[in-house]
Amino acid sequence: MSEYSAEVLAHFRCPRGAGRLPDGAPGTVSGDARDADGGQRVRLHLQVGADQRIARARFQAFGCPIAIAVASAAVARLEGASIAEALCLRADELARELALSPEQAHLAELPLQALRDGLAYLRARS
Amino acid sequence: MPRVTRAIYLDHNATTPCDAGVLAAMLPYFTEEYGNAASRTHAYGFRADAAVERARGQVAALVGADAREIVFTSGATEANNLALFGAARALRRESSGRRDHVISCRTEHRAVLDPCRALEREGFRVTLLGVDGEGLVDPGRLHAALDARTALVSIMHANNEIGVVQPIAALALLAAEAGAAFHCDAAQSAGALGVDVTQLGVDFLSLSAHKLHGPKGIGALVVRRRSPRARIEPILHGGGHERGLRSGTLPVPLCVGFGAAAELALAARDADAARHTRLRERLLARLSAELPGIVRNGHASQRLPGNLNVSFIGVEGEALIAALPELAVSAGSACTSAKREPSHVLRALGAGQAQALSALRFGIGRGNDEAQIDAAAELVIAQVRRLRALSPVWDDLRRADART
Numbered sequence: 001m002s003e004y005s006a007e008v009l010a011h012f013r014c015p016r017g018a019g020r021l022p023d024g025a026p027g028t029v030s031g032d033a034r035d036a037d038g039g040q041r042v043r044l045h046l047q048v049g050a051d052q053r054i055a056r057a058r059f060q061a062f063g064c065p066i067a068i069a070v071a072s073a074a075v076a077r078l079e080g081a082s083i084a085e086a087l088c089l090r091a092d093e094l095a096r097e098l099a100l101s102p103e104q105a106h107l108a109e110l111p112l113q114a115l116r117d118g119l120a121y122l123r124a125r126s
Numbered sequence: 127m128p129r130v131t132r133a134i135y136l137d138h139n140a141t142t143p144c145d146a147g148v149l150a151a152m153l154p155y156f157t158e159e160y161g162n163a164a165s166r167t168h169a170y171g172f173r174a175d176a177a178v179e180r181a182r183g184q185v186a187a188l189v190g191a192d193a194r195e196i197v198f199t200s201g202a203t204e205a206n207n208l209a210l211f212g213a214a215r216a217l218r219r220e221s222s223g224r225r226d227h228v229i230s231c232r233t234e235h236r237a238v239l240d241p242c243r244a245l246e247r248e249g250f251r252v253t254l255l256g257v258d259g260e261g262l263v264d265p266g267r268l269h270a271a272l273d274a275r276t277a278l279v280s281i282m283h284a285n286n287e288i289g290v291v292q293p294i295a296a297l298a299l300l301a302a303e304a305g306a307a308f309h310c311d312a313a314q315s316a317g318a319l320g321v322d323v324t325q326l327g328v329d330f331l332s333l334s335a336h337k338l339h340g341p342k343g344i345g346a347l348v349v350r351r352r353s354p355r356a357r358i359e360p361i362l363h364g365g366g367h368e369r370g371l372r373s374g375t376l377p378v379p380l381c382v383g384f385g386a387a388a389e390l391a392l393a394a395r396d397a398d399a400a401r402h403t404r405l406r407e408r409l410l411a412r413l414s415a416e417l418p419g420i421v422r423n424g425h426a427s428q429r430l431p432g433n434l435n436v437s438f439i440g441v442e443g444e445a446l447i448a449a450l451p452e453l454a455v456s457a458g459s460a461c462t463s464a465k466r467e468p469s470h471v472l473r474a475l476g477a478g479q480a481q482a483l484s485a486l487r488f489g490i491g492r493g494n495d496e497a498q499i500d501a502a503a504e505l506v507i508a509q510v511r512r513l514r515a516l517s518p519v520w521d522d523l524r525r526a527d528a529r530t
Contacts, residue, residue: 064442068516
């Protein structure tokens, strides 16, 4: 199990903010991201208030423990953030927080892609 | 998550523990009886040679072969390489180049597929047969692929990932009718199923000791003496050991261990098979009773007693394994788990990527009992439920079902 850092295993075993938001809650949106061959998928559910802050964030993930851990870590950072702050979150910050190896670091892009997908949808809808 | 010191071992298709009696039989040949079996000038050599010949007989007896048909190798990978390269080259040479076609199958082990690829680089034409949705090779497909130029057909007996047992006797008969030699990788099946080289009608058969509670580092290729098609040339050249087919000083302790393990396997085989089948079906029944969305990969009954390969839809295999430190199981095969790509075997069955990535292989063996199977089932059920609760794939499926 040495291929997974202690930080990854901590998120994988006790994910924060897993699941989805209640259907039809006002201001909710979801965004999807997957890697090239579809073996790793992250979906974020966001509730954005009138103040342009992410009031609540949840994730769903299919993939290796790292995919689950990066989604969990991203959600922990996104909840309470403004949209501007959320868009400033960088993959290398998540990779560092989770002590990902260089080969694993690309997976940290998945929640950020899902975030952009969701926010783009929100913008299109408004 | 509780700390565990020793996981429940359910990976007997990867390897098995060396039996204590087998180890005891081997030990003197590391210390007092250290002779070289090829030494013809003193008693050390004579005793080592006698031990090797006894082992040769024990291994031969496991598969209904003659002791003179056993060529010891470093394992099944080397046996497969010797069969593929040795027979394909010999048969092409002896036919003055007319036979330059090799047939194998898409679900073979890499130790057959990679030599096939290398043979292509030597100018051989290679046909890889597909399998049906349950993993079986259709004899009709082999019949259609055989022609007057086919030198060798290589089809495994039991698959290492999904446990499916191929109809070798029918396939070997078709090859013989076309004048082609037939090789069979029996690394998984020997010791688990009845394997008889005459009944199967094969020309070459690969064996491995560590899959049947023997030591790692030794296997054998059975080369039939009576078959006109069992032509072969060595791939290792040197001192002319093993009737010139595999040079290199014999590892006497490993030969002795292989022999002892083969004898044990022959005696225990039927009882083991019945018990492992019962445990396998118990595991599947427990999982099926509690979890929707699980798919058994491979034919339900034409399979190894102890192998169960299941896809837990919506959960990725690597994640499930990481969530189960209390169990020693594998995703796909041991080789693919390092490489992180969907199993070529499951893809050959037509499994979609989601199903292929969601597979776990349980390999039940002699050390397992009902209490372990029940404990394993409970752990798997809990972790599949946990991971499905956060899976977008599972969520989409569930919602799609709810709509219909």
